[in-house]
Amino acid sequence: MAVTGDVYNTGLLKRIFKYVKPYRAVFVWSVILTILLAAISPVRPFLIKYTLDHYILNGNYDGLVNMTMLMVFMLVLQSLIQYNHTLLTNTLGQSVIRDLRISVFNHITRLRLKFFDKTPIGQLITRTVSDLETIADIFSEGLISMIGDSLQVVVIVGVMFYTDWELSLVVLLPIPLLIMATRKFQKAIKVAFQEIRNEVSNLNTFLQEHITGVSIVQYFAREKQEYRKFYAINKRYRDANIRSNWYYSIFFPVVELISAMSLGLLVWYGAKSILSKPLDVTPGTITQFIMYLGMVFTPIRQLADKFNTLQMGMVGAERVFKVLDTDETTPNNGKQKPGKLEGNIKFEKVWFAYNDDNYVLKDLSFEVKAGETVALVGATGAGKSSTINILNRFYEVKKGDITVDGIHIEDFELDYLRNHIATVLQDVFLFSDTILNNITLNNPEITIEDVVNAAKKVGAHDFIERLPGGYQYNVMERGATLSAGQAQLISFIRALVHNPAILVLDEATSSVDTETELLIQKAIDNLMEGRTSIVIAHRLSTIQKADQIIVLDKGEIKEKGTHQQLLKLNGYYKKLYDLQFSSKGIAKV
Ligand SMILES: Nc1ncnc2c1ncn2[C@@H]1O[C@H](COP(=O)(O)OP(=O)(O)OP(=O)(O)O)[C@@H](O)[C@H]1O
Structure with missing residues (x-):
């Protein structure tokens, strides 16, 4: 500079x-x-x-x-x-x-x-x-x-x-x-x-x-x-x-x-x-x-x-x-913060580009009803992460509208919107702090009981209790002393205690042992229960259970439907399915 x-x-x-x-x-x-x-x-x-x-x-x-x-x-x-x-x-x-x-x-x-x-x-x-x-x-x-x-x-x-x-x-x-x-x-x-x-x-x-x-x-x-x-x-x-x-x-x-x-x-x-x-x-x-x-x-x-x-x-x-x-903060002019958010999500003719007019999402339209699960699938670079990143306004759409319960996402107060959408990413980031603080993110409204209940729900309570100091166990930088599966489970508890109306989940592709895999699958089911979920799905079980699968290709929706409907179509999804999923049920890519 x-x-x-x-x-x-x-x-x-x-x-x-x-x-x-x-x-x-x-x-x-x-x-x-x-x-x-x-x-x-x-x-x-x-x-x-x-x-x-x-x-x-x-x-x-x-x-x-x-x-x-x-x-x-x-x-x-x-x-x-x-x-x-x-x-x-x-x-x-x-x-x-x-x-x-x-x-x-x-x-x-x-x-x-x-x-x-x-x-x-x-x-x-x-x-x-x-x-x-x-x-x-x-x-x-x-x-x-x-x-x-x-x-x-x-x-x-x-x-x-x-x-x-x-x-x-x-x-x-x-x-x-x-x-x-x-x-x-x-x-x-x-x-x-x-x-x-x-x-x-x-x-x-x-x-x-x-x-x-x-x-x-x-x-x-x-x-x-x-x-x-x-x-x-x-x-x-x-x-x-x-x-x-x-x-x-x-x-x-x-x-x-x-x-x-x-x-x-x-x-x-x-x-x-x-x-x-x-x-x-x-x-x-x-x-x-x-x-x-x-x-x-x-x-x-x-x-x-x-x-x-x-x-x-x-x-x-x-x-x-x-x-x-640097005036690159997300504009926060919205005032809406309804008492309860149902979680009806609607994308209408959404276009998005990171740079100028180089569109990575093109004319995206789909709807997720409150409580339903949508699975996003597609080859690498198809636009799955971009789709979730624009929902919580990490990036702004160029054209089109995204609404939650009929309210334009820009009309929500930004903190309100983000507080109601919990995002769980593949790469779990843990701070050098206690497990407890990593879960509550220092939110004083979340009690230890909330944390323990959530941990029990995702099946992580026992392993946390076994750590020296339990919930007070100090995580080393970026969670280096925990296994990938344990870190995943902690990120699930983090999402759960924040009790979001909407869950955005980028399923991890990293392979874990069968026992942990079952634990994670169960945890994901619990996590999605009763809330609207958008999942970048890498697990066959998640895809099969999804109310709707959106198949993305080069930023466009190629196919939409349930797992069975899409298989019957025998089109792009079928090819992707045959190509991506191993017998274990985890995507190869
Ligand atoms: N921060 C960024 N700046 C510029 N371009 C980006 C950025 N992030 C992603 N892209 C581009 O946007 C396109 C869509 O990427 P995106 O990450 O949404 O794909 P994806 O389907 O999530 O892929 P993957 O399965 O590999 O994570 C890609 O061409 C990618 O190169």
Whole structure:
């Protein structure tokens, strides 16, 4: 993704500051402490000059003690301010990104599947973790510190000119050189940082995909090839980092060189003045100026760095806001939420395409009466999954109407519609959480009794009870510690406790042992009982029991009817049936 985040992009800054609003007081205090730190910075060198010229050179011991105490007090004060300043700016940065992270997560979970079809998950993780961290740095290391550093430079240069304008002019002569070097550095490092951000995103995407798909890599013994790919991405990331460090390794010595020039000028001019009588410049002033030089050069050098931190933060913010601006949520303008949903489903001349006019469903019309079961069958790519994905509005139809109980699906409140359609997919997804939470999905209205009853109904209670901790058993990532059949049964309980009027089921094709197969068949029967079901059927038993079979071919309905009717037709279904079903009754495809 091209990144153009610009420090001068006031629109972007304004947007970031919207998130600062709740922490206005913290922000204001941070700025006040920054100003205070800048204002008191010239005091210590001034006190040293005064002590040297008036007490040390004159041998005034009492004055020396008083001044030392004053300096210790100033140091303690400065440390206290610094401590609170660091604490406040960090709190501000972290609070802002916590809120932003919540917004991003909320937004992502509402985006429609189409968005995820084209956005790598690793990229989204980069947005919500590392890109957001760069925004926190705007506050902890960027913007507020920049205000402080600029102020410090202005105040110190002012005090220098006030103390001795001629000496100031001489020692600050190399400053234009420093400004030129800084500008060049900023430009180069901006590009280098953008490269780093892009490479981090690539690295995360690659890692996420390859750790998730590690079994495929191992099944096909592709470790070496994947290693090579990873090596290349890793190398690009390393090179981008080295490039940015290279700019630093040049910039810092250049700044040192320029500051040495200033110091040289100071020593030359100061010594010349001390040697000439009467004394123009006192030893105290020279000591004071040596300290001031450090206090001018260091912030100018740091300004370049902080400017880049700010720049990185802006790039990060631009990427994060881009996700927030993705307007690919499912429109939710419907208001209908009837007290009871019967579950009469009607597809009328439905056309659907994932991309433009490349229709994968063409002129689909069928009806499922409340409580009936419809089995969708067809070769791979015929459009079965697409049909179920448009019913719960994961994707929007292009033409035609889908109604439930005579109400257009778009006229339902979206949550209501989805709460009344339970979808059980082939690939069961289980979260790293307890079995109980995986079933209830943290819905507080579902009680443990509901869960146990549903588990008994699908015949899974016994196996869950046998797990260590029973319903509190912690499922490892994506259910890795459960068998495919057990995971299926848990997904059935999940659907059952949500008590949907409509059940959408994509039957798993993965083979399980005969005992589990019987258990699953029984569970499916229980699941479908008393509700309207649309099933992508892979089991002969499901197909035989279905009230209606819809045979899809290349997105069109080829045949419709019961199993017996369609067999009698001796047409497409018969061929498909002969081709697909083994004696075991599970589809081969
Ligand atoms: N997210 C997507 N984006 C673009 N095209 C898609 C997407 N999902 C499916 N398709 C295409 O839509 C067509 C229908 O696919 P669909 O998944 O509905 O078929 P299916 O009958 O469920 O197949 P299978 O039995 O293999 O699951 C296919 O040509 C497929 O390539």
